[in-house]
Each structure stands twice: as C-alpha cells, then as structure tokens.
Amino acid sequence: MPYIDRQTNQIVVRIVYDGPPEAGKTTNLRQLCASMPIHKRGELSSPDSAGRRTEFFDWLDFSGGLVDFRAVRCQLVSVPGQISLLRRRRFLLEAADAVVFVVDSSPDAREDNVRALQALREATAVVDGGIPVGIVLQANKQDAPDAMKPNAVASALGMADLPIVPAI
Secondary structure, eight states, rough: EEEEEETTTTTEEEEEEEOOOOOSEEEEEEEHHHOOOOGGOOBBBTTTTTTTTTOOEEEEEEEEEETTTTEEEEEEEEOOOOGGGGHHHHHHHHOOOOEEEEEEGGGGGHHHHHHHHHHHHHOOOTTTTTOOEEEEEEEOOTTTTTOOOOHHHHHHHHHHTSSSOOOO
C-alpha cells in the first residue's frame, strides 16, 4: 500500500515490473528513464548487473504530480526473472503497490509465462486481510512475426479480466 514519507511529506508508490526471464522488464525501465525529463527522475540503478541480466533489481525513482496537495514519488522496480533468484523476486513483489506483469507474446514463451504468473500469484497473495495488489498485463514483443495478439495472450494466461497493454 502506498505510504507517506514523513520526512518529505510525499506519497510513495512502488510499481514492480515482473515476468519471466528476458520478457522485457529491464528494457521497460530503460525506455521510461530515457523518455522522462531529467529533472523529474533519478538515475536508473542496476546493482551488480553491469549490462548483464538483472541479478538483484533495477530501480528508477521519478516525481509524479500532486495528490491531496502532496507530491507523488514513484519507485519503479524490475525484478530478476530467473527461477534461481525467486527469493529476491518474491521479496520485491511483497512490497509492491502495483505490478506490471511483462510477458513475451510468442507462443513458445507460454510455459515460462505461466510459471512466472504462478510465482507472482504466490508472492502477492492477500495475507491477513491485506489489500490485493493491482496487476496490469503487458503483452510485450508484439513486433515479433509470431506474436499472439494481446487478448489471446491474456486468455492463454487466464488474465482476460485484467487491463492489457500491448508493447514493442
């Protein structure tokens, strides 16, 4: 759940980009960083990754608008998709206010997408009457020749009732 930073009086919202390995989570953050004005964002940080696949997380802070006369600070985080790093991924997902579930739209990626979705559901399960995390499905790699249409991707994952965003 978003919280108010008592030092800055800002509303802080954490949005986590999750999905199977190499679906495009880090690329999303890089594109967002490149498209935002420098004065609105921090630097994109990827600890211990140095151009390789995400090992811990990718992090981008940016300033949004105002809500109830308070500034909104968004923390965008992408998690490692590798199954071997599930514990790190789970820790970050448990702290999410919303999740963008990024999947590869290729029919060959279905198994990896399903596996990642199961891990996401387990990590974000409502515990002790908590508020469920909002999820948006991003059907990525729509420019691939064999890409499934966004609605077909959502149906194949049993997520047809969620907001769906096509992406390249």
